[in-house]
Amino acid sequence: MLEQQKLEQAITIPVPTEFCFDQAIDYLSRSADECLYHIDNKKIYKLLNVKEKNILMEISSIERGNLLISFVSNEIPSDDVIQSAAVNYVREWFDLDTDLASFYALAKQDQLLEQVVQRFYGLRNIGIPDLFEALCWGIIGQQIQLSFAYKLKRRFVETFGESIQWNNQTHWIFPSPQKVAELAITDLTELQMTKRKAEYLIGIAQLIATGTLSKQSLLGLKDDKLVEKKLVSIRGIGPWTANYVLMRCLQAKTAFPIDDVGLQNAIKHALGSEEKPTKAEIQQLASKWTGWEAYATFYLWRTLY
DNA sequence: GGCCAGGTGGCCA
């Protein structure tokens, strides 16, 4: 009975050739402190807000590697708008619309990427489709170790986000810009954010809550350089965060956080070098990645964690 | 206890 109800509501999403669900699962499993989705028995559970409702999705891999979205929990949407929002979210989250063939062709000829793409074949640039979440995650991660960044994010989400209970598990959704816009600095410094980070997060929440900044408006700009310029003009967003958000949220293939210390370390290890590469050396290496800088970065990061 | 972390803003030439 229950099984039948699930099947009626399930949606199949076809996947491209170079897609590997297990790679996505491995990537998504990299931190025990991750709180914005839950993985159990190769199924991903993710709370999504559509039309003022929090809907719990279950994403799994079925025959031919295709993805299946089922809606679980109390609210099972029959609404087309909600269903298409879920499909769009998953397509963006797993970057299913990119043809990776030319990236792999390029990587085959590249000393740094050759081994890496073999090891992570089928890995997609797993994204953060929500702009506010992507910006916050970038800012939270500035200049601190990733393990601590996850802890800060968890505290932030569990303090100011919403949640539902299902199957003995709490499922969280990222705090809304409206909620964060009204916070005081001390609300965030109590979580052990620095004062400056607290200012950045609240400031950006206010820009989004008032409609001054939106994903749609950024995507409406003519090219990615303009988006970068717009983002960098916002307090708390420098070149690193702008490119990080371009690559994780706006699916910009040429986004390249060149100053990233993780990228430097990944290249150092890949080259078996004693020292981190200089910016000029990275630029030299990246000159062969034209059009695929974001994917190259994402795959190199993957070698670290 | 010192150095490092998926940096940024501000100041100075």
Place this chain on the structure above:
DNA sequence: TGGCCACATGGC
């Protein structure tokens, strides 16, 4: 533009 430097906080 490009180069310093203060900033804060946990991890190792």
